[in-house]
Amino acid sequence: MSYIESKVGLMSTETMITARGLRKTFPAKGGPVEAVRGVDLDVEAGELVAFLGPNGAGKSTTLRMLTTLLPPSAGEAEVAGHSIAREPGEVRRRIGYIGQRSSASNSQRVRDELRSQGAFYGLGRRETRDRIDELLESLELVAVATRQVQSLSGGQRRRLDIALGLIHAPALLFLDEPSTGLDPHSRANLWQHILELRDRTGTTIFLTTHYLDEADQLAERVMVMDHGEIIADGTATALKRGLAGDTVTLGFETGEDARAAAVQIGGEASGQAVTFASDAGEHAVPQLLRQLDSAGLRAESAEYRRPTLDDVFLSLTGRSLREEGAAHGTIPDAAERPAVPTA
Amino acid sequence: MTDTISPSEKFIAPKPTSFVTDVASVVARELRPTLRDPFSLIFSLVQPLFFLGLFGPLLVATTDAPVEATLQWFVPGILVMVALFGTGSTGSNLLDDIMVGSHERTLVAPLSRSALLIGRALKEVVPLMAQGLIVVLVAVPFGFTISIPGLIVGLIILALFGIGFGALSYSLALAVEGREWMFWLVHQTVLFPLLILSGMLLPIDDGPGWMKVAAAINPIGYVLEAERALFAGDLASPAVLGGLVAASVITIVGLVIGTRGMRRAR
Structure with a gap:
């Protein structure tokens, strides 16, 4: 079943994200850089979507616009039922965001940081405590609850980031490069937590990644992004079949x-x-x-x-995602393409 | 999906929080590391206590004035120094949060931007009051005398000054865009002229004319004169009003600049 077909089947659900013509231009030396050049997308409630693309493709910039961190240069978006430009506060209350870097402050203790996060989202004292206990348990952080954040391992830190992003049980969760810098074991563990959350709560999950296997194994729908544009959108299976x-x-x-x-x-x-x-x-x-x-x-x-998502990316762009840069010399087509803007 | 459901009701969201709640949440968060580890307060006291212990005796020796009189003149200066050093570097905590990424998390949370700044600035009052009391109590056995009403008003002015100077330090942290060296460069460049031109270590009255002019526009000098008058028990002194005005101006300027910086934060 192609993505289009599956979408028809989901017509009764609500739209979680709608974006039309989203653009972001950054001023830079040597002229403005167009990081995102007109992104249109629709995500239904309950979907697990991955933005796949090389570094600098505009994935994070798009995510930062959708999460109200960056105002778009043009275009508009509605996230969880509210406009990112006119009602950023309403959007913020309804979404969870797990950034590329760490969400917790080094000087704080694990449980303290979660308590603050609960207060930031207006949860009551008892509600926060119950929620913290639940999250510490499910994310295997009970043993480090009173430790200072700076003493945590990379995997523990990332799980704490997830706990912080989930404190208010949002219906929509954004994750920016969730497994970057993690060892294979911690990555597998992280994916398992994300999938469990999805199965248990039906949370809509929108993540960015430059890892092919992450998009392939984790996401049900993959949007391939390159040079600030979405160049393909569908299930991993459909993309592979259709293109390669x-x-x-x-x-x-x-x-x-x-x-x-x-x-x-x-x-x-x-x-x-x-x-x-x-x-x-x-x-x-x-x-x-x-x-x-x-x-x-x-x-x-x-x-x-079976073709991989890398074959898909290769057939779309003439470059390999697996060896970004290394492929430039071997694929004749690549030489004619503009350099990937870094943003 | 029915048309009768308004978009805002489609997705469950936590209740909105008020500005005051937001500020209180930020203050609580910022205070926790200090409460968990109160000895960290001592860290920023080290330098001022060295000035008290090592510069103080030199001051006594060079002026031939009695120890008590020298302390009465010098200890208020140490208090202001504590406020300058402590709140002046507090922006580095925010800078660390910006670089680690946890600041970004608070920007996505439904908190008002100004609460993020004001909460952090207000938090400065707690460590500052604790440190101020430690300095005063350390000086008492050596002959420093305290008027209780003077102490209370003195600490209030010091707190106001600390909030404002802390807010300026946070503004600097927001402005340097992750360049830590820039933060410390500006910090050091600003701190010592302010310190010396306030007449904290030696009286400005004996300095050259240009220095007196520079000192006259240094708001910290007015705060210091107020503290000296207050610890001497002279609550009616015009210097008290001057200090109150100077501290208030610093607070307002600091909060305005800081809030604008926080609103622009990405």
């Missing part, structure tokens, strides 16, 4: 067999292997094997490779 297709590789005993097979199925032979492009590799493989069988050709091995 699967690659089926069949191995043969001899090069002769391979060439014969290539003629038979219309693939491309090289050495003892034939590669074949397909929309759905899992269906193509058995079909190809049957076809070869009836032609008297025996494949020794069969595999198919």
